[in-house]
Amino acid sequence: MNNSALHRAPRLYLVTPLAAEKSVVLGPEHAHYLKHVMRLAPGDHVRLFNGQDGEWQGCLQTLDKKQAQVALVACLKSQPAPRRAVHLLFAPIKKARMDWLIEKAVELGVTDLHPVLTHHTEIRQINPERLTAQIREAAEQCERLDLPQLHGMRDLKACLGQWPHGIPLLLALERADAPALRNYLPESGPLAFLVGPEGGFSAEEREYPADLPFLRPISLGSDIFRSETAALFMLGAARLYM
Amino acid sequence: MNNSALHRAPRLYLVTPLAAEKSVVLGPEHAHYLKHVMRLAPGDHVRLFNGQDGEWQGCLQTLDKKQAQVALVACLKSQPAPRRAVHLLFAPIKKARMDWLIEKAVELGVTDLHPVLTHHTEIRQINPERLTAQIREAAEQCERLDLPQLHGMRDLKACLGQWPHGIPLLLALERADAPALRNYLPESGPLAFLVGPEGGFSAEEREYPADLPFLRPISLGSDIFRSETAALFMLGAARLYM
Structure with a gap:
């Protein structure tokens, strides 16, 4: 199988350990996708990763609508060292825009997603199962070898109260006299960003940085970005x- | 009218000159939006810009479904100097993703949008009227005072043949041994980016930089981005x- 064909083989995330001369079982969701969406058959190849053991080439042994058996053929990529921790704290936004936000955040290398409720957040509920599935699909698509972690939703104030002080948290403010992002972007070490909902932060929330040394207000320039942008x-x- | 209320007033792009003690007429599309979507009435305020004369506060004099008459009250922002020219050459992609690409490109300050047909472009047609409307709406939303220009669709090869050699054109390559973007990003002067379709560039297209000194291949890192990302x-x- 040449490299180009292998690059097009479906790429799936699973939690099972991956190792040489092993075979693994894929559940109904993956089996359905391989059989009915990708129209694969036994003998076809897939790529598998689990966030721990790199990426493996697998060969389908059996495939029905309930499960697939895959023999691991070769390790295609070894697991890289953990990437720089980049946290995103975001207020939930409308479904279509949140879908984009999640997909693009995963592509751009976010490691930790923290939904937070702010005073002006209009969307007060999220569906963690749906977001987790989107995170997984985006990681499968963009060839990441790790999966970002989705944290439970918290009030912004509670989240800040528990925040590890060693991780600078950059707070994007609109129409504020704050340093430009490029002047305040640590080039290494863990990092976090906080974006507000469409309605922006409340007056009280805009005062938080005065009391919290890890919370640094920054400006994104004179244009107004949507939350996800x-x-x-x-x-x-x-x-x-x- | 306080500043905060004015920030929430609808913001519309029009082509009419804007100046003190003038009144302007808005057409059916804007009138419908103001009356039926925003539920404004005479006496309410709007913000207007035309890419030339800054942003103006206007007061609705009349409003029916066919037109609105607006008296210009005050200049809220003077027209800034033209921004840095940033061109985006992109292969058309599927509708939902292209919509998003256009909206985000406008928010991020693109000045020139060039749809180009590459060898692996599957979407061979665009609707310039629809894209123009999206550009205008995105500019209205993000408080830009200028409107990016949508250029006509051309074959990539023709576009490169006519390209002004003084504008470096950075070509995003996947899985290629090319310099990282951050090492090749001019900090001032005009700049252009070229992204391929989902299927990537053809072998022939990947050789173009050898003959075209303005065309600089760059790498976006080891993960695979979708076109719009x-x-x-x-x-x-x-x-x-x-």
Whole structure:
């Protein structure tokens, strides 16, 4: 099988350990996808990763609608050292925009996703199962070998109260006299970004940095970004230095 | 009218000149939006810009479903100097992703959008009227005072043949041994980015930089970005230095 064909083989995340001369079982969701969406058959190849053991080439042994058996053929990529920790704290936004936010954040290398409730957050609920599935699919698609962690939703104030002080948390403010992102972007070490909802932060929330030394207000410039654009712009900026 | 209320007033792009003690007429599309979507009435305020004369506060004099008459009250922002020219050459992609690409490119400050047909481009047609409307709406939303220009679709080869040699054109390559974007990003002057379709560039296209000194291959790192993510990552990187 040549490299180009292998690059097009479906790439799936699973939690099972991966090692030489082993075979693994894929559950109904993956089996359905391989059989009915990708129209694969026994003998066809897939790529597998679990966030621990690198990426493996696998050969389908059996495939029905309930499960697939895959023999591991070769290790295609070894697991890299953990990437720079980049946290994103975001207020939930409308479904279509949140879907984009999650997909792009995963592509851009986020390691930790923290939904937070702010005073002006209009969307007060999320579906963690749906977001987890989106995270997994985005990681499968973009060839990441690790999966970002989705943290439970918390009030912003509670989240900040528990925040590890060693991780600078950059807070994107609109129409504020704050340093530009490029002047305040640590080039190494863990890093976190906080973006508000469409309605922005409340007056009280905008005062938080005065009391919390890890919380640094920054400006993204004179144009007004939507929430998801602000998040992706900041993640992209961090990514430049990864 | 206080500043906060004015920030929430609808913001519309029009082509009419804007000046003190003038009144302007808005057409059916804007009138419908103001009356039926925003539920405004005479006496309410709007913000207007035309890419030339800054942003103006206007007061609705009349409003029916066919037109609105607006008296210009005050200049809220003077027109800034033209921003750094940032061109994006992109292969058309599927509708939902292209919509998102356009919206985010406008927010991130693109000045020129060039749809190009590459060998592996599957979407061979665009609707320029629809894209123009999206560009205008995104500019209205993000408080830009200028509108990016949408150029006509051309074959990539024709576009490169006519390319002004003074504008470096950075070509995002996947799985290639090319310099990282951050090492090749001019901090001032005009700049252009070229992203391929989902299927990537053809072998022939990947050889273009050998003959075209303005065309510089760059790498976006080891993960694989979707087309629109690559475009937005590069525009965001340029934006960091605007």
